[in-house]
Amino acid sequence: MLLRPRLEDHLVIGKYTGKIIIGVGLLMVVPLLTSVVLAEWDTVLDFVISVAACLIFGFGTQLLCRTERDLSWSHGMVVASGSWIVATVLGALPHWLSGHEGSYLDAMFDVMSGYTTTGLYLLQDLDHISYGLNMWRHLLTYAGGQGIVVVALTFLFKGAAGAYTAYVGEGKDERLLPNVIQTARAIWLVSLTWLVVGAAALTITGMVLGQEPLRAVLHGLWVFMGAWSTGGFAPQSYNTLYYHSLGYELVTIVIMIAGSFNFALHWAVWTGNRKELVKNVEMISFAVTLSLTVLIATFALAKAGVYPDAMTLFRKAFYQLASGHTTTGFSTLYSRAFVTQWGPIGLMATTIAMAVGASACSTGGGIKGIRVGVISKALLQDIRRAVSPERAVITAKIHHIKDVVLGDGVVRSAMFITIAYLSLYGLTAIVGTLYGYDFLQSAFEGVSAASNTGLSCGVTSPSMPAVMKVLYILAMWLGRLEFMSVFALGGHLLSMVRGRG
Amino acid sequence: MRAVQPRERGLARRERWPLYAAGLLAETGFILALTAIAFLMAVVAKAVF
Amino acid sequence: MMSRSARVACALAALALLVPTTGCRAEGTPEPSPNDPSSMTLVEQPKEYDGTDVTFIGEVVGEAMKRGDMAWLHINDDPYYLMNVEEGAQLGGYNSGMAVWLDAELTEKITYYGDYKHEGDVVEVAGVFNAACPEHGGDMDIHARSLEMVRVGHVVIDPVHPWKIAWAIGLSLVAAGVGALTRLSRDHPIDARR
Numbered sequence: 001m002l003l004r005p006r007l008e009d010h011l012v013i014g015k016y017t018g019k020i021i022i023g024v025g026l027l028m029v030v031p032l033l034t035s036v037v038l039a040e041w042d043t044v045l046d047f048v049i050s051v052a053a054c055l056i057f058g059f060g061t062q063l064l065c066r067t068e069r070d071l072s073w074s075h076g077m078v079v080a081s082g083s084w085i086v087a088t089v090l091g092a093l094p095h096w097l098s099g100h101e102g103s104y105l106d107a108m109f110d111v112m113s114g115y116t117t118t119g120l121y122l123l124q125d126l127d128h129i130s131y132g133l134n135m136w137r138h139l140l141t142y143a144g145g146q147g148i149v150v151v152a153l154t155f156l157f158k159g160a161a162g163a164y165t166a167y168v169g170e171g172k173d174e175r176l177l178p179n180v181i182q183t184a185r186a187i188w189l190v191s192l193t194w195l196v197v198g199a200a201a202l203t204i205t206g207m208v209l210g211q212e213p214l215r216a217v218l219h220g221l222w223v224f225m226g227a228w229s230t231g232g233f234a235p236q237s238y239n240t241l242y243y244h245s246l247g248y249e250l251v252t253i254v255i256m257i258a259g260s261f262n263f264a265l266h267w268a269v270w271t272g273n274r275k276e277l278v279k280n281v282e283m284i285s286f287a288v289t290l291s292l293t294v295l296i297a298t299f300a301l302a303k304a305g306v307y308p309d310a311m312t313l314f315r316k317a318f319y320q321l322a323s324g325h326t327t328t329g330f331s332t333l334y335s336r337a338f339v340t341q342w343g344p345i346g347l348m349a350t351t352i353a354m355a356v357g358a359s360a361c362s363t364g365g366g367i368k369g370i371r372v373g374v375i376s377k378a379l380l381q382d383i384r385r386a387v388s389p390e391r392a393v394i395t396a397k398i399h400h401i402k403d404v405v406l407g408d409g410v411v412r413s414a415m416f417i418t419i420a421y422l423s424l425y426g427l428t429a430i431v432g433t434l435y436g437y438d439f440l441q442s443a444f445e446g447v448s449a450a451s452n453t454g455l456s457c458g459v460t461s462p463s464m465p466a467v468m469k470v471l472y473i474l475a476m477w478l479g480r481l482e483f484m485s486v487f488a489l490g491g492h493l494l495s496m497v498r499g500r501g
Numbered sequence: 502m503r504a505v506q507p508r509e510r511g512l513a514r515r516e517r518w519p520l521y522a523a524g525l526l527a528e529t530g531f532i533l534a535l536t537a538i539a540f541l542m543a544v545v546a547k548a549v550f
Numbered sequence: 551m552m553s554r555s556a557r558v559a560c561a562l563a564a565l566a567l568l569v570p571t572t573g574c575r576a577e578g579t580p581e582p583s584p585n586d587p588s589s590m591t592l593v594e595q596p597k598e599y600d601g602t603d604v605t606f607i608g609e610v611v612g613e614a615m616k617r618g619d620m621a622w623l624h625i626n627d628d629p630y631y632l633m634n635v636e637e638g639a640q641l642g643g644y645n646s647g648m649a650v651w652l653d654a655e656l657t658e659k660i661t662y663y664g665d666y667k668h669e670g671d672v673v674e675v676a677g678v679f680n681a682a683c684p685e686h687g688g689d690m691d692i693h694a695r696s697l698e699m700v701r702v703g704h705v706v707i708d709p710v711h712p713w714k715i716a717w718a719i720g721l722s723l724v725a726a727g728v729g730a731l732t733r734l735s736r737d738h739p740i741d742a743r744r
Contacts, residue, residue, distance in 0.1 A: 040666060042636075045714040052721035059728040063735060097714070099635050127611045127626060127645045128634035130666040130708070182512075189512050193521060210615030210622070236612055236624070237645035244615075244622055244649065244686055250536070257532045270524030277531045287535060294539045302546035312688035314543035318536065334593045334690060341596055341681070462643055 004499030005492060011067040012075050013082065013492075018061025020083040024091060025054030030139055031094070035132030043098065043132040050093035057090060077488030081481055088112045088473075091140065098133050100124050102462045105469055112473045114140030116480035117363055119232025119329030119454020120472065122462045126237045131218065137233050138222040144480075145229025145259070145363030146191060174264035174361040190266045191228070198255045199224040205247050227255035230364045232329025232454035241332045249315060252330060253322050260286075260326035260358035262370075268401050281377075281398040282359040282369035286325070289372065293353040294321045300345035320455070325353035327365040329454025338457040344440055347457065351444045354453040355425060365452030365479050367421045371414040373398055378411040420483045424450045428475050435465050450475040580629035580642020584608070589627050589646045596681035596690065605676045606692055607700055608647055611664035614657040621654040625673065626664070632701075634669055636708040650675050651686065652694040662703030672701040 032047035071079065091114075092107035101107040106122040113120050114137055123129070123137075176183040203220030207213065219235050226233045236242045240252055258266075265283070268276040277283055298317045307313040316332065323330045338347055357366010381396035388394060396406040404410070428446025433439045437459055445459035449472040460472070478486050511517075583589070584607045592599055608627035615622040629642030652675065664670030677694035680686075 040708070042708040042710050042714065043666075045710065045718045048718040049714065049721055052718070052725040055725040056721065056728055059725070059732045062732045063728065066735070100641075102641055124641045124643060125628075125630045125635045125639070125645060127624075127664060128630060128636065128666055185512060189521075193525065197525065210617050211613060215613060237626075237647075238624060238649065241649070241689060242612070242624065244651075244689055244691075246687060249687070253536060254529055254532050257535070258528050261528065266524070266528070269527055270521045272520055272524075274524065274527040277527060283531070290535060291538060291542075295542055298539070298542045298546045299549075302543075302550040305550070307682050307688045308684040310540075310544045310547040312682060312684055313547060314540045315687040316682070317543065318539040322539075332687070332689065336590075336593045337596070337690065340594055462641070 004495055008067060008069055009075065011065040012069050012071060013078050014061045014065035015067060016071055016075070016079045017083045017086060018058045018065065020079070021054050021061070021086055021090060022058030024087045024143075025051045025058060027139060027143055028054065028091075028094070028136065031132040031135040034135040035130060038131050040130040040132050043094075043130040046094045046097035047132060047136075049097065050090065053093055054090050057086070074488060074492070077485040078492045081477075081485040081489040084112075084115060084477060084481070087115060091115070094133060094136050095123065098129065100126075100129055100133075105466060106462060109469050109473055110137070111140060112476050113454070114231065114233065115144035116452045116476040117141050117145045117229045117231035117327075117365070117454075118449060118452040118476045118480075119226070120449060120456055120460045120476075121233065122460070122464075122469070124462055134218075134222065134235050138225040138231075138235075141229040141231030141233055142225040145225075145231060146187065174262065176264055176267045186267050187263050190263065190270060194228055194255070194258060195224060198228060198251070201251050202248070202255075205245070205251055206243070209243060209245050209248065223252060224255060226330065227252045227328060228259040228363065230256055230259050230326050230328040230358060230362070230452075232323070232331075234330065239332070240330045241334070246315060249319055249332065253319065256326045256328040256330065257322060259328070260362050260364040262359040262361045264361055264401055265359065273401075276401065279399050281373035281400050285369040285373040285376070286359065289353065289356050289369075290321065290325050293325065293349045294318055297321055297342075297346050297349040300349070301342065304343060306341050320350060321353050324350045324453055324455055325356065325358075327354060327357050327451050327453040329448070331455055335456040336458040338444070338455070339441060347440050347444050350455065351440075351447050354444075354447050354451045354455065355421070357451050357453075365450075367418050367451075370400065371418050373400075374406065374411055374414040375418060377406055378414075381406065417482060417484075421450065421479070424475055424478060428471060431468060431471055432459060435468060446472075446475065450479040452476060452479050578640035580640045581632055582629075583627040583646075584631070585627050589648045592648065592679060593690065599679050600681035602679055603676070604679045604692060605674060606648055606650070606694075607672065607674045609664050609670040609672050609703070610660055610662075611645075611647070611670050613663050614654075614660065616654045616657070619654055620651060621657050623650045623652065623657060623660075623675075624648075625650055625675065630664075631672060632669070634664065634666075634706060636666065636706050637669065648679075649689060649691045650677070650694050651683075651691055652677070652697060656694075656697040659697060659699055662705075664703065666708065667706055669703045669706050671699060671703040674698045674700050 028047055028051045032044060032051060035043040035047060088108050088111045091111040092104060095101050095107035095110050096104050100123050101110065102122065102124065110121050110123050176186045199221045202223050203216050206216035206220055211219065222235050223240065225231065234240055240248065262282055265276060265280055294317060298313060301307060301317055302313060307316055319332050355366060356372055357368050358364020360368045360370045377396050377398055381394055385394050397403050398406055425447045428450055429439065429443035432442025432446055441457050441459055444457045448455050587599055587604065606625060608625035609631040611624050611626050624647055626645050626647030628646040630639050630645065633639040635641065660671050662668045662670050675692060675694035676696050677692050679692050681690060682688040683691050
C-alpha cells in the first residue's frame with residue numbers, strides 16, 4: 001500500500017536538496033577564482049551567473065521549505081538521487097555558457113558524466129577551453145567521486161539522522177567509524193593525503209617531462225582528480241596519451257587503482273591492518289579479474305601483432321585494462337583505435353573488465369568486486385552442497401575487514417543489483433544497435449556509461465542521437481547510485497500519483 | 502557551517518602519520534605487484550607469438 | 551481525477567522535456583581538415599599508413615614538451631585549427647590531431663600555442679607515421695624531420711558579452727536578496743505547521 005507523501009515530506013526533501021545545491025554553488029567559487037586570477041573575464045561571468053543560480057535555488061528552498069522535521073530513511077534516499085538531477089541541471093550552466101556545447105542536453109551530459117565520475121564527454125574544442133572551465137570539469141569528478149552527499153555531510157548536514165541514508169543512497173554504506181560524520185572525516189583524511197602526494201608526484205613528473213610550472217601544477221592537480229575519482233576527464237583532448245611517458249602512466253595507474261579501493265579497506269590498511277590487502281574479498285576478486293582480462297587482451301594483441309615488443313604491449317594493454325577495470329577511463333589510445341587496432345577480443349576483454357568494475361564504497365562504478373566475490377563464493381557453496389552428504393552443514397564465509405557469513409540475504413541483494421547492472425548494460429547495448437551502431441561497440445560504450453568508466457570506442461559523440469544521450473545520462477546516474485536511491489525516488493513520485501492518504 | 506576539523510577527533514594526530522604512511526606505501530606496493538604481473542604476461546605473450 | 555501533486559509533477563515533467571531542446575546551437579559549416587590523410591584517417595586506417603611518409607598541417611596546441619634534444623608537439627587539424635570557439639568557429643565535433651616527435655630546435659620557430667587565449671601557429675611537418683611507435687610505448691605518432699610555418703597564430707580575446715553582464719548582476723542581486731531573506735527568517739522563525 002503506497003502512502004501519498006504529505007507536504008511535510010516534500011518540505012524536508014526540498015530543504016535538504018537545497019542545502020546540497022548551496023554546496024554546489026560554493027564549489028563553483030573555485031573555478032570562479034581560477035578565472036579571476038588568470039584574467040578569463042567572460043568565464044568569470046559564466047561562473048557568477050551559475051553560482052547565483054545555485055544560491056537562488058538553494059536559499060529559495062530554505063525559505064519555501066521551512067520545517068523543523070529531520071531527514072528520515074526514505075527522505076535520505078530521495079534527496080541523494082534527486083539532488084544529483086538538480087545539481088546536473090544547474091551545474092551545466094558554466095559548460096553551456098562557454099559556447100563549447102552543442103545544446104543544453106550536451107552540457108548536462110558532461111556534468112552528469114563528471115559527477116558520476118564517468119568521463120565520457122560531448123564538449124567540443126576541449127583544447128581551447130578556459131582554465132576556469134577545466135577546473136570546474138575536474139572538480140566535478142572529484143566532488144562526485146567523494147560523493148556530493150559526503151561533501152554535504154562534512155559541511156552542511158549537522159548530524160541529521162537521515163544523513164546516513166543519504167550517504168547510503170549514494171552507494172557508500174560502509175561505516176568506517178562509529179558515526180557517519182566521523183566516517184566522512186576518515187574518508188577525507190585518506191582522500192586529501194592521496195591528493196597531496198599524488199598531485200605532487202604528477203606535477204613533478206610533468207615538469208621533468210617538459211611542462212612549464214603553471215601547466216604542470218594545474219595538469220598535475222586535474223589528472224590526479226581524474227585518476228583518484230576514477231573519473232577520466234583529462235585537460236587535453238589527447239587524454240593521458242598527451243604525456244607520452246611511462247613514468248606518467250605508472251603514477252596515474254597507482255592513483256587510479258588506489259582510488260578504486262573501498263574506503264573501508266583504505267582505513268583498515270591505514271590503521272595498521274596491512275594484511276587486509278591480500279585477505280580482503282574485493283582485493284582478491286580484483287586481482288583475479290584484472291589479471292584474467294589483461295591476460296586475454298595481452299595474448300590477443302600479441303597474436304594480432306599490433307605492438308612490436310613486450311614493453312609497448314604491456315604499456316598499452318595494461319593501461320587500458322586497468323583504466324577500464326577501475327572504471328577510470330583514462331586512455332593512451334585514440335578512441336577509434338579500440339576498434340581499428342584492438343579488434344573484437346580486445347574490445348570484449350575491456351568491456352568485461354568495465355562491467356565488473358571497482359570496489360564497493362569507492363569512487364568507482366560497475367557491478368563491484370564484493371558482489372563478484374559474494375556470488376562466486378555462493379556458487380561454490382551451492383556446488384559443494386550438491387555433492388556433499390545430506391547431513392553435512394556447509395557454511396561459506398567471506399572476509400571483508402571481518403569474516404562475514406554468507407547468508408541468503410547477502411547473496412540475494414548481491415544478485416539483485418548484479419542483475420540490475422547486467423540489464424542496464426544490455427539495454428544500452430540494444431538501443432545502440434537499434435540506432436545502427438555495431439553491437440560490440442554499442443556494448444562497449446553502453447557498459448562504459450553504465451559502469452561509469454568513460455572509455456570510448458567512438459560511439460559517444462556530439463552527433464549521437466539525442467535518445468542515446470538521454471539514455472546514457474540515465475545509465476550513468478543509475479549506475480553511480482547503484483539503483484536503490486533512484487528506485488526510491490521513482491517510488492516517491494509514484495506514491496504522489498497513486499498513493500492513498 | 503563547520504569546516505573539516507579531523508584534528509578535533511584526533512584522526513590527524515601527529516603520532517598517527519607514520520601508520521598512515523605505511524598504509525599508503527603498502528597500497529602502492531600491492532598495485533605495483535599487479536603491474537609487474539601484467540608486464541610478465543606481456544613478456545610471455547611476446548615470446549609465444 | 552489527478553491530485554494537485556500529480557498535476558504539479560506532470561507540469562514539471564513537461565518542463566523537463568523542454569530543457570534538452572533549448573539552447574541548441576545552429577549548425578553551420580565547420581572547417582574541414584587540410585590534410586590527406588587527415589588525423590582521423592590515420593586513426594581509422596593505421597596499418598595502411600604505418601611506416602609511410604606523411605605531411606601534416608595543423609595548429610600547435612598546449613605546449614612543446616622538451617625532453618633533451620627532442621620535443622613533443624600536438625598538432626590539431628580539426629575544425630578549430632584556424633579559429634577557436636571563442637572567436638566564433640562553428641562547432642564541428644571534437645578536437646582531432648596527431649602527436650609529433652621532432653628536434654627541440656625546430657620548436658623554437660613557434661610563437662603561439664593554442665589554448666583559451668591563443669590560436670596557435672599553423673605549421674606543416676613532414677615525417678614518418680607510426681601506428682604503434684616502438685620508441686614511445688606504442689603511441690600513434692609522427693617522427694617529423696622538418697617543421698615549416700604556414701600561418702602565425704594570434705592572441706584571442708573571448709569577448710565579454712553584455713547580456714552576460716546583465717544576467718550576472720541581476721541574478722547576483724536576486725541571490726543576495728533571497729540569501730538575506732533566509733537569514734532573516736532563520737532569526738525570526740515562523741511556525742512550520744500550516
